Amino acid sequence: MMLTAARALMARDLRLLWRRRGDALQPALFALLVVVLFALALGAEAQVMAKVAAAVLWLSVLLAGLLALDTLFRGDAEDGSLEQWMLAPVPLAWLVLVRTCMHWTTTALPLLIATPVLGELLRLPRDQLPVLLASLALGTPLLSLLGAVVAALTVGMRRSGILVALLALPLYVPVLVFGAGSVAAAAQGLDPTGALLLLAAGLVLALVLAPLAAAAAIRIALS
């Protein structure tokens, strides 16, 4: 039953993504924009750029994720889909988890794949790339899960706009600190494992707790 529902939801989201592929590209384009503007602004100074490349990439991915956050539940709330999710014989938290995973796959994963190219653009030292990718691979799902809670909290509001960003940023800061920090540590020849493990621990925790919190928030928002 739970797997059937998850499969149906995944199929639905992939179809919707394909029908609205222009919208789906927006976060990736936004991140590209930030990176290109940075590269242009720092153009002549390759040394400076290489130093901040990892931080800029992390920031652009985070902001792109923030941009995509509002679409996580809003559409489903407006057309009544969330009501049906609440009434389905599978736990709401499970559907929230599946939906968040799909959201991550469609918004963050393309960015993750594009990271090596964007890194070249910012003259990211090649030896930092593996650590950066590892930190993004652990950090972006964590951002999506934390974002899901915030998106669920604001789903009852007509226009949440800047509120989502204000609510999400304090939750995002530790992820950014450890994510960008791991790359910075690696750049200085230190061991980035500690920061990565902390990200992994946070991810495990969020995988369990965030869907439950988001489901509770949806129930409150829609009552």
Next chain:
Amino acid sequence: MSDCGPGSDSRPMHDSPIPAPPLLAARGLAFARNEMPVFGPLDFAVDAGEALLVQGDNGVGKTTLLRVLAGLLRADAGDIAIDGRPAKPALRARAISYLGHLPALKADLTALENLDFLCGLHGRRRGQLPGHALGIVGLAGYQDTLARQLSAGQKKRLSLARLWLAPAPLWLLDEPYANLDLEGINLVNRMVQAHLRDGGAALLTTHGAYAAPPVRTRMLELRRAA
């Protein structure tokens, strides 16, 4: 609250000994929003094979009552029993199918894709296929039409097809006749009739302008809370 309508008997609804517990029973059900009573306390019961017509003017809490019964809102007082057992969320999810004002359709999916998803979510009645259900609600040939291209009445019909496919025995229909033409109203009545014949039950809200389905019907008249 009165007990009348074609084929219904005159016994009181809640306290007579009946062989099987009613499919849905509410005792002392009340709901308030910001300390303002919306409805209740209400007592009513619906047996399998019966329809309950919830009538009342706009704003007396018909929709709220259905949302409370579905479990979308928490009642302030009273209890709900399904098949004689207290209505826990898991039991409700299996027993209740809710058709609200919002169609729960994705505009960018075709009619059939929408039904496929909702069947995956709610489960599917044995022997019923989405394509077949589209035919029943008069949408044959619209399988590959995007939901955004359907009219309001056709969207309603698509929601009815979803309802038809759901395995739940208890239908909660909020204004099922809204947006429908005369033939659509007949369709709703025929579907309710067939569902009741299969041992199901249905709660319908209406503000009273439509003919009730020709089945065993109880009435629940909601009045504005004093």
